[in-house]
Amino acid sequence: MDPELALFANDAFYLAFSEQDVAAMDRIWARRHPVICIHPGWPALLSRTAVMESWERILSNPDAPEIVPHHARAFVMERLVMVVCYEALGSQMLTATNLFVAEDDKARLVHHQAGLCAQPPDPEPEGSRTVQ
Amino acid sequence: MDPELALFANDAFYLAFSEQDVAAMDRIWARRHPVICIHPGWPALLSRTAVMESWERILSNPDAPEIVPHHARAFVMERLVMVVCYEALGSQMLTATNLFVAEDDKARLVHHQAGLCAQPPDPEPEGSRTVQ
Numbered sequence: 646m647d648p649e650l651a652l653f654a655n656d657a658f659y660l661a662f663s664e665q666d667v668a669a670m671d672r673i674w675a676r677r678h679p680v681i682c683i684h685p686g687w688p689a690l691l692s693r694t695a696v697m698e699s700w701e702r703i704l705s706n707p708d709a710p711e712i713v714p715h716h717a718r719a720f721v722m723e724r725l726v727m728v729v730c731y732e733a734l735g736s737q738m739l740t741a742t743n744l745f746v747a748e749d750d751k752a753r754l755v756h757h758q759a760g761l762c763a764q765p766p767d768p769e770p771e772g773s774r775t776v777q
Numbered sequence: 778m779d780p781e782l783a784l785f786a787n788d789a790f791y792l793a794f795s796e797q798d799v800a801a802m803d804r805i806w807a808r809r810h811p812v813i814c815i816h817p818g819w820p821a822l823l824s825r826t827a828v829m830e831s832w833e834r835i836l837s838n839p840d841a842p843e844i845v846p847h848h849a850r851a852f853v854m855e856r857l858v859m860v861v862c863y864e865a866l867g868s869q870m871l872t873a874t875n876l877f878v879a880e881d882d883k884a885r886l887v888h889h890q891a892g893l894c895a896q897p898p899d900p901e902p903e904g905s906r907t908v909q
Contacts (some may be wrong), residue, residue: 678855688872716823740815744876
């Protein structure tokens with residue numbers, strides 16, 4: 646898969662998150678591959694149903710802090726692309742990985758994992774990203 | 778890749794960790810693919826050199842707590858296999874993902890990420906594991 650396609654899908658993932666758009670979030674997750682989602686502090690969610698239920702809960706929270714991704718880097722791994730980035734979530738900084746697979750000529754998410762980062766890099770301008 | 782091969786390599790990863798065996802840890806990480814390692818609270822390490830330097834530091838700590846993996850689950854993703862498991866690390870519980878690629882008929886690690894888990898599942902007998 647073209648890593649630029651994964652970076653584009655990574656932007657779409659954070660846009661769906663920011664805009665609390667459950668339907669857009671649903672479109673981003675893979676339908677014909679296993680999916681894995683690990684929110685900070687959570688156990689692993691290992692089915693599409695459990696993953697989407699979690700997003701419905703998270704995105705329906707009216708007090709959800711703004712999320713701003715930065716330092717997105719794409720790594721081609723066989724036919725998948727791993728995007729590593731940081732998430733500024735309110736006053737917290739998280740390290741995140743998003744793994745994309747091709748389905749119907751689109752990059753769809755099969756894995757998202759985010760955890761607290763104690764020593765993040767300095768923020769970059771929003772949207773900065775690199776194919777490694 | 779046969780997911781059993783990835784589960785075997787996952788066991789080898791935690792054995793190298795437990796036995797503080799830097800050479801064994803080095804053999805587990807991929808040589809011809811990008812590698813990504815995110816230790817709990819750390820920023821992402823994005824080169825093999827940085828990843829192995831981190832393991833040399835971690836594995837040379839004489840006070841390192843015991844690490845016991847459990848609930849290992851393998852998911853085939855195209856030609857890669859993602860193993861999701863929990864790490865009992867002293868009194869802490871972490872959720873971890875380990876992504877393996879085939880190199881020279883072996884499963885080698887291209888991604889490891891671990892973060893604190895506030896609500897882990899009950900421990901299973903050591904070594905329990907499943908291909909999904």
